[in-house]
Amino acid sequence: MKKATGADQSHPLFRQVCEFILNRMQRGEWKAHDKLPSIRLLAEELKVHRLTVFKAYRVLTEDGKVYVKDKSGYYVSPGDRALGDGSSEGAAVSTYSLTNPLSDIQRMPVQYQFSQALIDPNLLPNLFLSDYVKKVFDLYPKVMGTYSSVQGDEELRETLSRHFHDQHRLQLSPQELLITSGAQQAINLIAGIVLGPMDNVLVERPTYSVAMDIFRRAGARLIPVEITPQGYDLEAVEELMRRHKPRMFYMNPTHHNPTGYTVPARQRKLMVELAERYRCLLVEDDPFRDMYFGEKPPPPFFAYDTEGWVIYISSFSKYVAPGLRICAVACRYPFMERLITAKSLADNGTPLLNQKIFLHYYTSPRLQGHLGKLRIALQVHKEIVEEELASAGWEWTAPEGGLNLWVKLPESISVAALFDRSMEQSISFIPGEICDPLGEMKSWLRLSYSFASEGVLREGIRRLVMLAGQLEK
Ligand SMILES: Cc1ncc(COP(=O)(O)O)c(C=O)c1O
Numbered sequence: 078m079k080k081a082t083g084a085d086q087s088h089p090l091f092r093q094v095c096e097f098i099l100n101r102m103q104r105g106e107w108k109a110h111d112k113l114p115s116i117r118l119l120a121e122e123l124k125v126h127r128l129t130v131f132k133a134y135r136v137l138t139e140d141g142k143v144y145v146k147d148k149s150g151y152y153v154s155p156g157d158r159a160l161g162d163g164s165s166e167g168a169a170v171s172t173y174s175l176t177n178p179l180s181d182i183q184r185m186p187v188q189y190q191f192s193q194a195l196i197d198p199n200l201l202p203n204l205f206l207s208d209y210v211k212k213v214f215d216l217y218p219k220v221m222g223t224y225s226s227v228q229g230d231e232e233l234r235e236t237l238s239r240h241f242h243d244q245h246r247l248q249l250s251p252q253e254l255l256i257t258s259g260a261q262q263a264i265n266l267i268a269g270i271v272l273g274p275m276d277n278v279l280v281e282r283p284t285y286s287v288a289m290d291i292f293r294r295a296g297a298r299l300i301p302v303e304i305t306p307q308g309y310d311l312e313a314v315e316e317l318m319r320r321h322k323p324r325m326f327y328m329n330p331t332h333h334n335p336t337g338y339t340v341p342a343r344q345r346k347l348m349v350e351l352a353e354r355y356r357c358l359l360v361e362d363d364p365f366r367d368m369y370f371g372e373k374p375p376p377p378f379f380a381y382d383t384e385g386w387v388i389y390i391s392s393f394s395k396y397v398a399p400g401l402r403i404c405a406v407a408c409r410y411p412f413m414e415r416l417i418t419a420k421s422l423a424d425n426g427t428p429l430l431n432q433k434i435f436l437h438y439y440t441s442p443r444l445q446g447h448l449g450k451l452r453i454a455l456q457v458h459k460e461i462v463e464e465e466l467a468s469a470g471w472e473w474t475a476p477e478g479g480l481n482l483w484v485k486l487p488e489s490i491s492v493a494a495l496f497d498r499s500m501e502q503s504i505s506f507i508p509g510e511i512c513d514p515l516g517e518m519k520s521w522l523r524l525s526y527s528f529a530s531e532g533v534l535r536e537g538i539r540r541l542v543m544l545a546g547q548l549e550k
Pocket of ligand 1: 194258259260261262285329334362364392393394395403404
């Protein structure tokens with residue numbers, strides 16, 4: 078086992094021992110109620126001091142992964158969602174699991190696709206895309222013959238740093254931007270740098286489930302922060318930061334997925350102050366900012382940060398070109414150095430051709446002019462769903478932007494049963510419990526209204542409401 082050095086304080090030896098034990102449990106080699114090796118035996122096997130193993134067992138016991146029988150030793154706890162401290166916080170800890178239920182649902186071919194928060198490709202100006210592709214090959218004939226720099230094409234980073242300044246008041250140099258292959262890669266890279274086994278991470282409740290799956294795979298403990306139409310309860314967040322010392326808070330505060338809520342401006346500045354005080358990175362995932370229906374949303378948290386505690390992830394997948402997988406991550410040095418190294422290890426740079434096509438397509442007057450129409454189209458889609466749900470007795474807060482409606486069903490209807498029935502009828506949605514770090518929220522569901530065409534959307538929602546009616550107890 079690798080000894081922790083001064084430079085590796087973030088991953089001390091007892092944590093590596095925890096990781097070893099959890100790995101064996103995860104692989105099923107040590108099952109529920111199995112007796113674990115004695116401290117002496119494990120210390121000999123791993124060539125570490127007995128106290129290190131003792132500390133690892135103590136941490137795992139406190140976390141509910143392991144239990145002690147008097148005079149008999151340590152045993153594997155049943156279930157993988159054991160409580161850490163008797164409260165519901167941190168309850169959704171499922172370390173080392175490789176799951177992605179969202180993707181499992183989205184991979185099912187269905188006629189009425191309401192599980193995918195993507196825009197109907199027919200709403201994008203596809204016809205003109207070939208003009209930009211041709212332009213790129215004319216301007217850069219050798220574009221296919223070279224790598225991008227790891228950090229991303231300089232011309233694109235210069236353009237985006239100006240764009241972020243003009244649009245969102247962000248003060249950024251091109252050196253403070255990294256281009257990744259989608260927001261998902263950015264979340265992955267950041268988790269890989271920041272999180273180790275047993276680290277605490279704050280996540281909104283509910284949240285984007287793939288981010289939770291990434292953090293769980295890193296072995297982190299998820300601590301839920303409730304998000305409501307009014308934003309966060311900052312006193313509660315401060316208490317969580319004080320008590321749990323989280324390494325980071327992953328947030329999607331603007332037209333939030335799945336709820337559509339937007340955290341008000343006054344909370345943004347205060348949250349950045351909390352992050353500084355408690356040394357907790359804020360990872361601000363912001364893919365829906367430009368999809369607003371009325372007023373523009375407040376500036377990103379990043380705009381209030383002067384000390385480098387916010388990492389800003391701006392994906393263009395949602396409304397420019399999902400197929401290009403272009404996302405910009407903004408952060409300050411020295412974190413940027415670590416991010417560039419992580420990116421170099423992941424794929425050595427996002428494909429240059431995609432970056433150049435994106436640059437010319439995104440900055441074109443045609444696409445920028447198109448955005449206004451796209452917002453109107455999305456609002457119409459949202460209103461179609463609201464009209465069809467109006468008589469169903471379901472509850473939701475009308476979102477001011479984004480691609481999803483977060484809906485609460487009456488107790489008399491089981492969302493799980495509705496999911497099974499609707500999948501049989503070729504209708505998909507996301508059950509709320511998948512988005513909940515505690516795995517509860519069983520009366521909720523997420524309907525994405527952006528992917529299906531208007532006619533399909535209306536018909537599919539009508540059928541869904543009818544199915545729910547048949548299930549009502
Ligand atoms: C909040 C959030 N973050 C990130 C992503 C993934 O974005 P990308 O396609 O850029 O990887 C999604 C996709 O649904 C999302 O909803």
